[in-house]
Amino acid sequence: MQEFLVFLCSMDSYCYIPFPDWLVKADRQLFEYINSGFANNFFDDIMPLMRNPFFWGPLYLFIVAFGIINFKKSVWWWLAFFLAVVACADLVGARLFKETFERLRPCNDPEMLGKVRMVLGRCSGGFSFVSNHAINHFAVATFLYTTLSSYIKYAWVLFIWAAIIGFAQIYVGVHYPFDVLCGSLLGILIGSLGGYLFKKNFGFTIFDK
Numbered sequence: 001m002q003e004f005l006v007f008l009c010s011m012d013s014y015c016y017i018p019f020p021d022w023l024v025k026a027d028r029q030l031f032e033y034i035n036s037g038f039a040n041n042f043f044d045d046i047m048p049l050m051r052n053p054f055f056w057g058p059l060y061l062f063i064v065a066f067g068i069i070n071f072k073k074s075v076w077w078w079l080a081f082f083l084a085v086v087a088c089a090d091l092v093g094a095r096l097f098k099e100t101f102e103r104l105r106p107c108n109d110p111e112m113l114g115k116v117r118m119v120l121g122r123c124s125g126g127f128s129f130v131s132n133h134a135i136n137h138f139a140v141a142t143f144l145y146t147t148l149s150s151y152i153k154y155a156w157v158l159f160i161w162a163a164i165i166g167f168a169q170i171y172v173g174v175h176y177p178f179d180v181l182c183g184s185l186l187g188i189l190i191g192s193l194g195g196y197l198f199k200k201n202f203g204f205t206i207f208d209k
Helices: 021-037 041-050 053-101 132-148 157-171 177-201
Strands: 008-010 013-016
Touching: 021 157, 021 177, 041 053, 041 157, 053 132, 053 157, 053 177, 132 157, 132 177, 157 177
Parallel strands: none
Antiparallel strands: 008 013
């Protein structure tokens, strides 16, 4: 069995951290269950859309527009923190985790050959752990919920939205469940920190004139 959290580091290379065999096996089994067991025509049509920024982008633009219209002068620090949360989440996922773990996507994994339903008809490039869709959307959902839940009654729906996007990554065959789970948790952590710092240091009054 591979050693878990064994760091093989040098000045000129990344620290490679392998996954334990039991986790890899369970992750692959759960992936197959979602990728193939949940297969249906409706999901085949809708799940690829959930990954497309042209599909989910308008929602976030609407929320940003809501903030600009209602928060007046207070909105600029909010926007700055919002962008910082997005940038931080994306960098943590793409640079820190993907380049450290270097886990192959299921659709690129030789061990999964013939076991992956390629809903997209192609496989995304890059590494798999963690899912940047998951970390980014959960970071955004958490930041927006933390800062706007007092003003928008159903802000919690953003977590359902982020969860569906995370599920879509598994369904179309580009991420394992563990990639999405860890990306979601990291996103919640980053979004919570960003929201906490904003509320502690700035905050805003809705409809401030």
